[in-house]
Amino acid sequence: MGSLDRRRFLKRFGIAGALGGAAAVTHAVVPHTHQNGGIALAQDDGHDATKRPEMHGGHMVVGEVDHARNGFSPYEILTDFDGGEVSTDTRGRTVREYEFVAVNKEIEVAPGVFFPAWTYNGRVPGPTIRATEGDRIRIQLVNTTEHPHSIHFHGFHTSGMDGVPGQGEALAGETFTYDFIAAPFGTHLYHCHTLPLVQHIHRGLYGAFIVDPKQGRPEANEMVMVMNGFDTNFDGENEIYAINSIAFAYAVKPIEIERNALQRAHVLNITEFDPINSIHIHANFFDLYRTGTSLEPDEFTDTISMGQAERHMIEFTYPEAGHFMFHAHQTEFVDLGWLSAFEVK
């Protein structure tokens, strides 16, 4: 029994593949396995580090999402800002034209777990619209599905462009063109506003709508983080939480950023079923620009909670290289996928 106990002891403290002896002692203790007790499967003495980052130990999904099959990748969505097809109208105003195709698509939201999504252009979240305050936005919505859909923008527009039933909705097989001036500047949101609303939003019809101030902002590495969730078994509770749809995506493969470089993240909450989501970054604080509608920060903090459709712009800089987690501080969301990390180089 003695050797068995010792073996358990060794496993528990992360000393891999050795049963006593000098080799084990020099092997040292792998520090991060403490985080969840460093439990290893009995057959898994070797601890295959290539399988997944050890920092998360046994507490993760198994396998990998096929982003190519999904047709979009969370790593690309992060920095994929879409300025549309740009032209200038007779009055010299910048016009940005987009085509959004509403299409049903099964997407893999965690390795091997498929969700029957409703999408704009085959991706969840939909394209990140990027414009400057005062630009004219023209978006043609082509509805190829069997349900009516719409695009409701958080921003200024006329009543006919509101994107709700009867005011700017594309019925099944039809199209509608939204036309408005981008304002006010800030980090905004668009989503389908067809009823029933929970269904149309939760199934994936939403995205970021970012309007820059005319005077611009300081140079920074910009990112879009859409906090969302998926109720895969349709019981009114989410089984998956994430930013940009794929559970644990940025934990499996952290977001690489440079130290001492200003980071600017547009963080949006479009989670259904849970009234509040949040973001917390480790070992750092951020400047919070509420709804991104001001040039001066409103707050200096490391955790911010957001109700549904609330969104903020946050800015931070990491002075040291290293691995830093960020995640929801609704901890149950962490366990279900909303866990991410920065790899500061």
Place this chain on the structure above:
Amino acid sequence: MTTATARSARFPLWVGALLPLVLVGILTALLLGLDPIGDLRPTPPVESVAFERVTLERDSIELKIRNDGPDPVTIAQVLVNEAYWDYEIDDRELGRLERTSLRLAYPWEEGLPVVIGLVTETGVVIDHEIEAAALTPQADVSTVGVYALLGVYIGVIPVAVGLLWFPALARAARKWVLFFLAFTVGLLAFLLVDTVAEGLELATDAAAFDGLGLFAIGSIGAVLGLVALESFMERRRAASTGLRVAYLIAMGIGLHNLGEGLAVGSAIAAGELALGTFLVLGFALHNTTEGLAIVAPLGGEQERPSLWHFAGLGAVAGAPTILGAWLGGFAFSPSWGAVFFGVAAGAIAQVIWVIGRNMRTDKEPLSGLVAAGFMFGLVIMYLTGLFVAA
């Protein structure tokens, strides 16, 4: 008529017998090959998984799972207490009725619940709750011994003690013998209801293998088996009528006790039952009366059966508890449970019939004393059964 004769002359008998089978074969091949009604199936698959056996070791959990639904199931992820967790699985794609093994390294805590959720490819979550986590006993010498001891305590000793009522019964007047026979019938009637209820509950757990069907096969098989055994003993004049009936009762009770051992063993193994003093005491009281039931038909015998017979009766009625505890503790599955409980129910029903028949030969009308005996049997079982629940 002439054409019929001509036909039968042209086709040998075996061709006619095989023809429907061949047609069924062709039909099956067509259905499987062309799938003409495939489009009629609703698109969302019905995904169902049965958790057949859960084994908890220090810091790890092993699950034996079986697809008991109509459609294939692909396990994509595993949730433990609402958190995605690393796991290993032998085969994540489970065809209909296929079984596989899934292992988790999880630092579960003694006595606390663990909910395991299998997330399938389509996002369905199939939950299984371990009500109170506890180490699963391993089939080593000491646990086998403990389970055997458990069987001895709740099965063998109480039945043996109950047999000691024989000397008193042997000297009792005929009407009191009838009273105790009626008592036995009441007692067995209670056990019958109890066994059927538990068997049907297990049958629902074993839906994949049509648990109700297994239960029915077990019970009808037991009835037929005991009828055959009884007529065999009768032909051979293997024993006196009283002794024969005593053995039949012992067998029925033994089969019931096998089920009882199975239930207790598996409940302890699954952490659903704490093995407390009250439980053992309850079973002991409960089963002592079973001993009385066995010796009741010997009350009218001219001469005392040899002591060997008493040992035999005790073994037949009590020892299966040990076997049941082992099976329950180390190899339980609801499907086998349904069969065992079916057998027990059938055996008890048959024994009730035999005793009732023997009592009728006395040609006495149903006396108040007999009715009281029957009720007494029911009530005693009910009251002693309460101890087991406590």
